[in-house]
Amino acid sequence: MLKATNLHKTYRRDAHSVHVIRGLDLEIQTGEFVSVIGVSGSGKSTLMHLLGTLDSPDQGEILLDGRRIDNLPPLERDQLRNQTFGFIFQFYHLLPELTMLENVLMPVMISHSFFGWMRKSRMWKKRALELLERVGLGHRIKHKPRELSGGEMQRTAIARALIQQPKILLADEPTGNLDRDAGLDIIQILRDLNRSEGTSILMVTHNLDIVSETDRVVRMTAGKIDAPSEPTEPTLKLHPTPNLVANW
Numbered sequence: 001m002l003k004a005t006n007l008h009k010t011y012r013r014d015a016h017s018v019h020v021i022r023g024l025d026l027e028i029q030t031g032e033f034v035s036v037i038g039v040s041g042s043g044k045s046t047l048m049h050l051l052g053t054l055d056s057p058d059q060g061e062i063l064l065d066g067r068r069i070d071n072l073p074p075l076e077r078d079q080l081r082n083q084t085f086g087f088i089f090q091f092y093h094l095l096p097e098l099t100m101l102e103n104v105l106m107p108v109m110i111s112h113s114f115f116g117w118m119r120k121s122r123m124w125k126k127r128a129l130e131l132l133e134r135v136g137l138g139h140r141i142k143h144k145p146r147e148l149s150g151g152e153m154q155r156t157a158i159a160r161a162l163i164q165q166p167k168i169l170l171a172d173e174p175t176g177n178l179d180r181d182a183g184l185d186i187i188q189i190l191r192d193l194n195r196s197e198g199t200s201i202l203m204v205t206h207n208l209d210i211v212s213e214t215d216r217v218v219r220m221t222a223g224k225i226d227a228p229s230e231p232t233e234p235t236l237k238l239h240p241t242p243n244l245v246a247n248w
């Protein structure tokens with residue numbers, strides 16, 4: 001489904017440059033839940049930005065269902081990103097002045113014209129309410145972020161990431177700011193979603209307690225995936241095996 005080949009990315013500022021991604025190959029199958037681990041600075045977040053078309057590689061290509069997506073013109077790229085990817089970040093990135101319901105609706109309001117939004121606003125609100133119910137926050141829709149715990153804010157961020165029915169969720173350390181129990185709740189939600197909807201998930205994490213919940217673990221070192229593994233067979237998904245993490 002998503003395939004990156006020989007990616008390179010260098011950040012440049014003035015006379016300094018940092019070659020962060022160095023010939024990276026990675027393939028993710030439809031419906032797979034994949035963890036990305038690796039030491040700090042190995043390029044995990046940069047990889048997520050490239051795959052999610054938030055940034056462009058200097059070299060290499062990214063294919064989504066066979067279509068090249070790393071070199072699209074800006075408008076087409078923004079449209080594709082809205083339709084394809086959902087993003088979850090370590091620090092939630094909720095807007096403090098908005099209620100939970102409004103935060104979940106925000107991607108729709110941004111990506112539609114005023115009239116487009118108004119025409120279907122009831123449908124979108126219904127979907128947002130269903131998603132907030134699903135993550136266990138149906139009773140908190142009018143609350144603002146400061147009134148919620150970290151785990152509740154992250155659950156809201158998951159609902160927000162799902163509002164436009166993405167094919168792929170890119171989660172960058174989604175449990176990094178949470179205690180163990182809240183982190184396990186988040187993983188449970190992501191795993192249920194992956195299994196029930198078949199949403200592909202790529203998750204960066206430093207938390208080795210949770211990687212065994214995913215189908216496959218890949219490790220990054222110095223801008224490359226160590227020994228790229230084959231995508232997992234769908235049958236494996238129902239029984240994630242501990243030996244998938246044995247190489248870590």
Ligand SMILES: Nc1ncnc2c1ncn2[C@@H]1O[C@H](COP(=O)(O)OP(=O)(O)OP(=O)(O)O)[C@@H](O)[C@H]1O
Pocket residue numbers: 011012018020038039040041042043044045046047
């Ligand atoms: N916009 C940028 N400009 C310059 N350098 C950057 C930029 N973004 C990241 N880097 C550098 O790229 C390298 C990789 O950063 P990245 O955030 O991708 O690593 P990471 O593996 O996600 O790290 P961590 O686990 O600490 O989050 C780091 O050395 C970082 O300083």
